[in-house]
Structure formats: structure tokens, C-alpha cells
Amino acid sequence: MDEFTLIERLIAPVAGSRADVCLGIGDDGAVVRPPPGEALVLVLDTLVEAVHFPRGFPPGDIGYRSAATNLSDLAAMGATPLWATLGLTLPQPDVEWVRAFMAGLQAALAPHEVQLVGGDTTRGPLCLSLQLTGSVPESLALRRNGARPGDRLFVSGFLGDAAAALASLSMPEPMPPGAHYLRERFARPTARVGLGQALRGLATSCIDISDGLLGDIGHLLAYSACGADLRVDHLPLSPALVELLDADTALAHALSGGDDYELCFTLPPATPPAVVGALRQHCAVTEIGLITTERGQLQLRDANGPVTPPGPTGYRHFP
Amino acid sequence: MDEFTLIERLIAPVAGSRADVCLGIGDDGAVVRPPPGEALVLVLDTLVEAVHFPRGFPPGDIGYRSAATNLSDLAAMGATPLWATLGLTLPQPDVEWVRAFMAGLQAALAPHEVQLVGGDTTRGPLCLSLQLTGSVPESLALRRNGARPGDRLFVSGFLGDAAAALASLSMPEPMPPGAHYLRERFARPTARVGLGQALRGLATSCIDISDGLLGDIGHLLAYSACGADLRVDHLPLSPALVELLDADTALAHALSGGDDYELCFTLPPATPPAVVGALRQHCAVTEIGLITTERGQLQLRDANGPVTPPGPTGYRHFP
Numbered sequence: 001m002d003e004f005t006l007i008e009r010l011i012a013p014v015a016g017s018r019a020d021v022c023l024g025i026g027d028d029g030a031v032v033r034p035p036p037g038e039a040l041v042l043v044l045d046t047l048v049e050a051v052h053f054p055r056g057f058p059p060g061d062i063g064y065r066s067a068a069t070n071l072s073d074l075a076a077m078g079a080t081p082l083w084a085t086l087g088l089t090l091p092q093p094d095v096e097w098v099r100a101f102m103a104g105l106q107a108a109l110a111p112h113e114v115q116l117v118g119g120d121t122t123r124g125p126l127c128l129s130l131q132l133t134g135s136v137p138e139s140l141a142l143r144r145n146g147a148r149p150g151d152r153l154f155v156s157g158f159l160g161d162a163a164a165a166l167a168s169l170s171m172p173e174p175m176p177p178g179a180h181y182l183r184e185r186f187a188r189p190t191a192r193v194g195l196g197q198a199l200r201g202l203a204t205s206c207i208d209i210s211d212g213l214l215g216d217i218g219h220l221l222a223y224s225a226c227g228a229d230l231r232v233d234h235l236p237l238s239p240a241l242v243e244l245l246d247a248d249t250a251l252a253h254a255l256s257g258g259d260d261y262e263l264c265f266t267l268p269p270a271t272p273p274a275v276v277g278a279l280r281q282h283c284a285v286t287e288i289g290l291i292t293t294e295r296g297q298l299q300l301r302d303a304n305g306p307v308t309p310p311g312p313t314g315y316r317h318f319p
Numbered sequence: 320m321d322e323f324t325l326i327e328r329l330i331a332p333v334a335g336s337r338a339d340v341c342l343g344i345g346d347d348g349a350v351v352r353p354p355p356g357e358a359l360v361l362v363l364d365t366l367v368e369a370v371h372f373p374r375g376f377p378p379g380d381i382g383y384r385s386a387a388t389n390l391s392d393l394a395a396m397g398a399t400p401l402w403a404t405l406g407l408t409l410p411q412p413d414v415e416w417v418r419a420f421m422a423g424l425q426a427a428l429a430p431h432e433v434q435l436v437g438g439d440t441t442r443g444p445l446c447l448s449l450q451l452t453g454s455v456p457e458s459l460a461l462r463r464n465g466a467r468p469g470d471r472l473f474v475s476g477f478l479g480d481a482a483a484a485l486a487s488l489s490m491p492e493p494m495p496p497g498a499h500y501l502r503e504r505f506a507r508p509t510a511r512v513g514l515g516q517a518l519r520g521l522a523t524s525c526i527d528i529s530d531g532l533l534g535d536i537g538h539l540l541a542y543s544a545c546g547a548d549l550r551v552d553h554l555p556l557s558p559a560l561v562e563l564l565d566a567d568t569a570l571a572h573a574l575s576g577g578d579d580y581e582l583c584f585t586l587p588p589a590t591p592p593a594v595v596g597a598l599r600q601h602c603a604v605t606e607i608g609l610i611t612t613e614r615g616q617l618q619l620r621d622a623n624g625p626v627t628p629p630g631p632t633g634y635r636h637f638p
Contacts, residue, residue, distance in 0.1 A: 022358055022457055022460070023460065023462065026463075026542075027396070027462055027463050027542075028362065028391075028392040028393075028395035028396050028463070028525075028526060028527055029360040029361060029362040029392050029393060029395070029396040029398065029453070030360065030361045030362075031358050031359070031360055031396070031455070031457065031460045032358060032359050032360075032361060033358055033359075033457065034353040034358075034359055036355070039341055039350050039351060039352055039353075040350070040351050040352075040353055040359075040452075041348040041349065041350055041351075042348060042349045042351060042402065042404050042436055042437055042450075042452070043347065043348040043349075043404070043437065044404040044405070044406050044437060044438045044439055044448075044450060045406070045439050046406035046407075046408055046439045046441045046443075046448070047441075048408055048441050048442070048443030048444070049443075050443075051441060051442050051443050052441070073347040073348050074347075074348060076347035076348070077346070077347050077348040077350070079348065083361065085361050085362070085363040085450055086363070087363050087364070087365035087406065087448030087450075088365075089365055089367055089446060117361055118361055118362065118363060119363045120363055120364050120365045120448070122365045122366075122367050122370060122371070123367070123370050124367030124368075124369075124370050124444065124446055125367075125443070125444040125446070127408060127443055127444070127446060129363075129365070129406030129439070129448035129450075131361075131363060131404055131406075131448075131450040133359075133361070133452070134348070136350070138341055138350065138352065141341070141342065141350045143342065143346055144345075144346050144347070206347075207347060208347055223345075223346075
């Protein structure tokens with residue numbers, strides 16, 4: 001089966017049909033109609049076998065995860081997802097692999113009505129770049145640079161699950177039930193798209209946690225020229241993480257593990273409790289600290305005072 | 320040097336500064352302002368080492384070529400290029416390599432004022448996906464499906480140079496002057512962006528020649544449900560191709576060699592000579608055949624009548 005047949009048989013039919021797509025897969029480029037008066041948000045993430053997922057990882061999970069990581073970037077900007085383009089590089093044209101990959105990709109994109117409109121399929125080492133376009137009113141785009149001293153620091157969902165999952169992947173069967181939960185959190189993370197849109201006009205800054213909480217808060221503080229006090233005893237840990245790992249390891253994963261794809265954001269001090277409560281319609285939202293004036297200083301604390309962080313801080317592709 | 324430093328030091332400063340880019344490299348996503356009232360055209364091309372370019376190919380040429388192949392897709396749609404996102408996968412964070420790659424990328428993007436607004440840099444086997452967004456009035460986008468019997472078939476520039484170049488890459492130094500010309504045609508193809516825009520409202524169909532003339536005309540005919548008579552003795556061959564190759568090999572490259580990134584398009588029979596002449600302000604434009612009613616039939620002819628094509632037809636990634 002050649003490239004053209006592969007694309008036509010497996011990719012084009014599951015691409016969806018948005019009203020604003022004038023011309024989808026099949027020409028030299030896709031033609032789409034942007035929402036009038038809105039700005040566009042462009043994101044692109046690359047996943048490489050043996051770097052971002054283990055060899056032999058299920059293709060459906062690879063597809064799902066590639067969409068979720070990109071959706072998470074759009075969520076962190078407060079954007080509404082619209083269209084996707086895909087660069088897929090495969091060692092060989094494996095029909096079953098592509099079918100499962102596309103099913104996973106669609107499972108993540110379909111709830112947000114994102115249509116795959118084009119891309120490129122090539123031969124080579126297994127890797128893929130997925131690019132998404134979203135939209136947001138220009139003045140409401142969530143940025144990293146708006147946190148101010150006194151702002152309250154929040155995070156969505158649970159932290160550290162994905163990092164713990166990478167360890168659990170090598171566990172012998174039968175895995176404990178909690179390990180299955182962790183594995184799903186790594187393989188099929190939930191992008192906080194609804195929360196991101198709800199934060200428009202509310203959050204002073206927002207970032208998604210892809211490189212680890214400490215590393216990503218560090219980015220946010222650098223762009224905002226602020227510091228933060230972080231309450232490590234307030235970090236949201238899943239029951240599975242607490243059950244399967246000792247307290248220090250769990251905390252290290254929550255602080256420094258990557259791939260959680262939760263949102264970390266700041267709200268002004270006067271934000272009413274009802275407004276914070278309304279955010280919890282979308283997912284769990286936990287207050288974990290306070291923005292301070294000490295530029296670039298990230299101070300970890302618990303109920304007894306300052307603490308030092310365990311383990312490394314932040315994920316690096318080129319250590 | 321870690322990923323973040325690499326990106327900040329080498330990629331962000333050369334990214335450009337368009338007035339319609341509200342937020343470029345550095346946040347979770349880029350924020351851009353689309354041209355009011357226009358449709359957007361989305362394209363993405365992947366280049367993989369040892370598949371799309373030889374191992375050890377100069378990074379500047381890889382950068383240039385990745386931009387040119389994408390710009391060519393926008394040209395084939397009649398679109399104006401606007402913004403780029405880049406997924407770059409590297410075996411190691413080689414500063415000199417990335418600097419040269421970025422210089423080549425910018426050399427191709429800058430004449431069209433395309434701004435690199437975001438992307439992802441990862442570790443892995445050398446490959447890259449470049450995504451471009453362009454704009455075009457929706458009703459004027461050039462498609463593959465509008466050719467009608469009686470339309471005249473044209474091609475820009477010269478055919479077969481890039482395929483001949485791949486052979487010339489292994490020639491011993493000193494290479495003949497023509498081989499240098501061919502190598503440049505492969506390494507730094509010229510996307511026909513100006514011609515594509517000039518064809519808005521004129522051409523009934525358009526496609527760029529990335530897989531070889533016969534293969535790409537085949538796509539155009541399939542989408543348009545027509546056939547074509549192609550005059551092989553009218554194909555535009557460069558002086559270097561004619562000088563360095565025997566006539567049969569030159570013709571085989573012109574018909575079936577990929578990577579030329581010229582435009583193949585159709586004009587209605589009544590198109591005035593002055594209109595065709597005006598297209599030649601952008602680049603050479605040669606009439607090479609006629610659209611016929613015989614659906615899917617591509618008949619090769621010379622001055623003496625029908626001929627059979629030499630060699631294979633069209634490039635396949637998965638042969």
C-alpha cells in the first residue's frame with residue numbers, strides 16, 4: 001500500500017466535517033474560514049518514539065496523547081480548538097497501526113470538534129508533529145507574563161501521575177488498580193480546554209504543566225518578573241499516587257515530573273469564592289500558593305515553614 | 320546547552336516581526352491576527368534525513384528546502400504566506416547546526432515576510448515538520464479539481480533538475496558548472512509564490528510538482544475527472560540537464576523526477592496571449608499540453624504522434 005492509498009483509506013475518512021472547513025485533506029493545502037474578529041492561536045508539538053513514549057507503545061495512545069498535549073497548549077492560552085494538521089513519519093505503512101493511531105487521535109480531537117484538515121505522511125523513524133489552530137478574542141488570550149504579587153496560584157487536577165506512570169509501565173502483571181489509573185494518565189492525559197476558556201478575563205497568567213510544576217512555574221515567574229511561595233503540603237496528589245509511592249517520591253513526581261498537562265494559573269487576590277467555585281465545574285482546581293515580589297524566587301513551604309525541593313527540577317530534552 | 324537555551328538563543332531572535340503577530344515564540348502558543356475577510360490556507364511538510372535529503376546534507380540547505388517545499392504548497396493554492404510553526408527533532412543540540420539551519424530557513428521565508436511564531440524542539444532522529452499558514456480570498460483559492468476539456472496545460476520553470484541533482488550529488492569534484500546548478504535546484508528550490516497569486520481568478524486548476532510531473536498531473540486529472548494530451552517535446556528542460564544527461568534520461572527525469580516544486584496549472588482556452596505573457600513577469604511559463612475529455616487518460620505525444628513514457632511514474636514514499 002503506497003502513501004496516497006494509506007492517506008486516502010485511513011486518514012481522510014475520519015477527518016470530520018466542520019462548517020468552517022472549505023477544503024480539507026486532498027489538495028496542496030487546506031482552506032479554512034477563521035472566526036470573524038478573533039485572534040488565532042497556533043501550537044505544534046512533536047512526539048518521538050523512545051523519547052516521548054516507550055518503544056512499542058500502543059498506537060491509539062500515541063494518537064490520543066499527541067492530540068492531548070497540543071490541546072493542552074491551546075487550553076493554556078484560553079483558546080477554542082479548531083483545526084489540526086499532522087506530520088506522521090512511519091518506518092513502514094502499517095495499516096493496523098495507522099488505523100489504531102487515527103482512532104486514538106480522533107478520540108481526543110472529536111470532543112472538541114477539531115477537524116484534521118491536512119498534513120504529510122512520510123517514511124522514517126517513528127515520530128509525529130501535530131499542529132493545532134485555535135481561536136480566542138485577542139485581548140483575552142491567557143499569557144505567562146501577567147502574574148502580579150499577591151495573586152493566588154492554582155493548579156488543575158492531580159500532579160505527578162504521569163511521571164509515576166513511566167515507572168509503573170515496567171511493573172509485572174497483574175498491576176495494582178492504581179497503576180492502571182496512572183498509566184492512563186500518562187497515555188491519555190485530559191487537556192483542560194474547558195477550564196482554559198473559563199479562565200478568559202479571570203486569570204492573570206496561565207501555563208500548562210508539560211515540563212514539571214517547578215520548571216513551568218519558573219517560566220511563569222520569569223515572564224511575569226515575580227516570585228512565588230508554593231505550599232508543598234497543598235499539592236493535589238491522586239489516591240493512586242499516594243497509595244503506590246512513598247511520600248517523598250510522590251512529592252518529587254508532583255514537583256518535577258513532566259507530562260501532567262494540567263493548567264497552572266494565577267487569579268487576582270480579590271477573586272470571589274463563587275468564581276473559583278464555578279471553575280470547578282470543569283475539573284478539580286486547587287490553590288497551591290501565592291505570587292510574591294521576589295523576582296525569580298520560588299520558595300517551597302509547608303505548614304512548618306520553608307522546605308527544600310527533592311529531586312531535579314523540570315524536564316529537559318537535552319540534559 | 321539545554322532545549323530552552325537553544326531555542327532562545329538561536330531560533331527566537333531570527334523569527335521576524337510581523338504587525339499581525341500579537342505574541343510569537345515563548346508562550347504556550349502564538350497569537351496572530353488573520354487578515355479580515357480572507358480564508359486561511361494550512362500546509363505542513365515533513366523532511367526526514369536519508370529519505371528527503373542525504374545524510375550530512377548542509378543544514379542551511381535543509382532549512383531552506385523545508386521552507387521552499389511548504390511555500391510551494393501555498394503557491395499552488397494561490398495563497399499569501401503569513402506564519403510558520405516548526406517541529407525540529409535533532410540527535411543532539413548542535414549550536415552550529417541549528418544556526419546554519421535557521422539561516423537557511425530564514426533565507427527562504429524572509430522574502431515572503433513569513434514569521435516563525437512557534438513550534439517544538441525535541442531530541443531524536445534528524446527530521447522536521449514545518450507548518451505554514453497563508454491567506455487567500457476564499458473564492459480565489461486554486462484547486463486541483465477545476466480543469467475542463469479544452470483547457471491549456473502549463474508548467475513553470477524547468478523540469479527534472481532536482482532528480483538529476485540527486486545523481487550529481489555523488490559526482491567527484493570538480494563538478495561541471497551545470498552540476499552545481501542542478502544541486503542548487505534540489506537544495507534550494509524556488510517556490511513560485513508570485514506566480515501562484517497571479518493565477519488567482521485565471522487558472523482553472525493548479526498543483527505543485529513534488530512527486531513528478533506525470534504523478535502530479537495524474538492527481539489533477541483524477542480530481543478534475545478529465546484526461547490530458549502532454550507534448551513531451553515541449554517540456555522545459557534546463558541547459559544543464561540537456562548538457563549533462565542523455566536525451567532519454569533527461570526526459571525521464573522531467574516526466575517522473577520529484578522535488579521540482581514547479582507549478583502545473585490549466586488556463587481556459589480563450590485566455591489572451593497578453594495574460595499568459597504577464598505571468599512570465601514571475602518566472603518562465605511553458606505550455607505543455609491540453610486537457611481532454613478522456614477521464615484519467617494521460618496521453619504522451621511528440622510532433623510525430625503518441626509516445627510511451629520512459630521509466631517509473633511519480634515518487635512514492637512507500638514503494
